[in-house]
Amino acid sequence: MNGRPHREGDRLVELRQLTCAYRSAPVLVDVDLTVAPGQFSGVVGPSGSGKTTLLKAVLGTVGPRSGSVWRRPGLALAYVPQVETVDWSFPVTVDECVLMARTTRRLVPWASRDERAEVAEVLERLGIGELGDRHIRQLSGGQQQRVFIARALLARPQLLLMDEPTSGVDVKTRHELLHLLNDLNAQGLSIVVTTHDLNGLAAHLPHLVCLNQRVMGAGAPRDVLTADVLERTYGAEMEVLEHGGMPVVVDRYPGPSNVVPLRRSAAT
């Protein structure tokens, strides 16, 4: 996603002066963004900054109050919601969950041989090939994310939208997910993720958008993860250090002296 103008063939989605609101409260204001083919972008911002609304505007489930959302005609989109919104007690196995993406009508409810082979192939590709018969609640956080990515991939999307994919997962799972998304992007899939995780996820992505109702900055992490952009985005002072060639964001706590200040031993 970025602000520069594209030719039609260079873009999958374009938001122009987009303003969205729930009742009278604006959530997005005058947002100009473009998603190009092959792009891998992260959207960062505080809670309530409009990250999820931005994804929903791209999906078309939230309409613009003003401005416009343009999608390339015939664009195949897939959406992976936040895992917190999933009903984990719902009685579905991994196979049943992934097959939901096959929305074509059949005269019988069970999967065809081709569909079963497709599901097995996509689960294998994501490293969870042996889990098809498991109930979704019996999986780890990373495996649960992979199931929903598998469901999205079965729809053969050109653009994958993911809402907080690393929310609540451990470091190892986050690394595995990041590798997986990088691999998918390298295979040609365009990806947009929202995240709160500045250091664990956002700093590793090729492109970032800082959002707080308006776009506060867009570009490579090195260009937008700056103290100035982050303060405008989060409304709080932050310090950006460098570690191993990567930006590392730390809080600058201006509070009372009886609070132990943050240590910066990891800094170079």
Next chain:
Amino acid sequence: MIDQLLAPFEFEFFRNGLAVATLAGALCGLVGVYVVLKGMSYIGHGLSHAIFGGFAASALLGVNVLLGAGVWGAASALMISGVTRRRVIGADAAIGVITTASFALGIALFAVFGGAGGSFDAALFGSVLGVGSADVWAVAAVWVFALAVVVLRYRALLFTTFDPEVAGVSGVATARVDALLMLVLAASILASMRVLGVTLIAAILVIPATVARMLTSSFAHMLVGATAIGAVCGFVGMNLSYHLDVQSGPTIVLVGATVFAGVFVATRQRGPAGG
């Protein structure tokens, strides 16, 4: 002993009632899976009460009860579906207003115009008396309709039930699927009302599906299991109704409640299947 158990089968009204109860139990079990998983138990309860208004109006106007209550039920179902999707006011409050107003209208019509004491009790609590072959055909027709919807729209119904937002962006016409489900629910309540009664029908929508949920972690298995449990509750409950001389609705519900309690105790150590 065997002779005693088989004695009621001599009577045509009992054979018809048993067929209707078994089919209605299976039907409510099947549809109940969606009711339970979508958290629509209150809608099922309310819709059965709403249909009572149509039942009363049809009985007093001399219109075919199935037709009149069916139109009334379909209108109520679509109204509830529309209100719950718009979320302008709380869905539970809106359903409470629409359905209890319809129920109250039914009671008021019976009170003002009278003359239908037997059918009034039968509609509220269910009765095997007077169940004819037309009732068997009616519930069988709704059963075929519901089965066709579940089979032909299996994935759309599953996706919409599990994750309506993602289903919508994945190309599923979720509003149409929800409306179709409400029509199936209304038709099921209407067809089952005769033997189960409007005040008790919600229990048979909920109990078989809940029991099946405790036993399986697969959606497909839950559909089959809830249908079978509902059919068994209807069959056993109707037989007990005859032998205990208690109305059919309460006995069928009590059989279901007993099955629920047994499965709940047997599975409480491990929680819901898959959990």
